[in-house]
Amino acid sequence: MYLFIFTVLLLIFQFVNSKNILDKYEADIVKVKAKLAESEKEVKALEDKNFELSYFDISGNEDALTYFEAEGYDTEQLIPVIIEGLYNMNDYEGDDHPIVPYVSMTDSKLLINKIKVLNHKWIIANFTDGEFWGEIFVSYEIDEENKLKYKLVEYLMYPTIN
Known part of the structure; x- marks a missing residue:
């Protein structure tokens, strides 16, 4: 009986810990995707600006x-x-x-x-x-x-x- 309870507690601990880790990774992925989208917008704006600046060149x-x-x-x-x-x-x-x-x-x-x-x-x-x-x-x-x-x-x- 004690072994069964210990195993159930261990499984619950593993489940909660894994879920927290996955949630953290998902949050990090969302942040990285947001930064990537922002960086892509900046690159596009700089490419447009470079094109305008190189017009008279x-x-x-x-x-x-x-x-x-x-x-x-x-x-x-x-x-x-x-x-x-x-x-x-x-x-x-x-x-x-x-x-x-x-x-x-x-x-x-x-x-x-x-x-x-x-x-x-x-x-x-x-x-x-x-x-x-x-x-x-x-x-x-x-x-x-x-x-x-x-x-x-x-x-x-x-x-x-x-």
């Missing part, structure tokens, strides 16, 4: 890439050369930057920091001397001798806030 502009390919250029090699050409202008002597129409108002030189090639004709870039910031809008072309020519179209310097 040569890497997503098939017409601009096709233009270069029709001219016989390999865009994988050409686009870095276009960007590097502007960065190389940071290596200049004196106070006047080759393409930025401002002179540094600090002890450091004006330098182009970030460049975005918009399409097969236009580039936007920002510049700074460490304290003052601005942007330039540049057109570019490749001449008959396969040399890059940059032309400043528009520029601005952000006012400082005191």
Whole structure:
């Protein structure tokens, strides 16, 4: 009789313990599924935002890439050369930057920091001397001798806030 009661108590204990463990696992699964759904929404939102941000970018502009390919250029090699050409202008002597129409108002030189090639004709870039910031809008072309020519179209310097 005692053995029977002991066995029944042991079975009840096992049943309750297993049920608690299963309930905990089910709750954890629900939490993980909720986090996964939230993460998938965030990924989708970031993909949409990335698509919007890359709209004015040569890497997503098939017409601009096709233009270069029709001219016989390999865009994988050409686009870095276009960007590097502007960065190389940071290596200049004196106070006047080759393409930025401002002179540094600090002890450091004006330098182009970030460049975005918009399409097969236009580039936007920002510049700074460490304290003052601005942007330039540049057109570019490749001449008959396969040399890059940059032309400043528009520029601005952000006012400082005191």
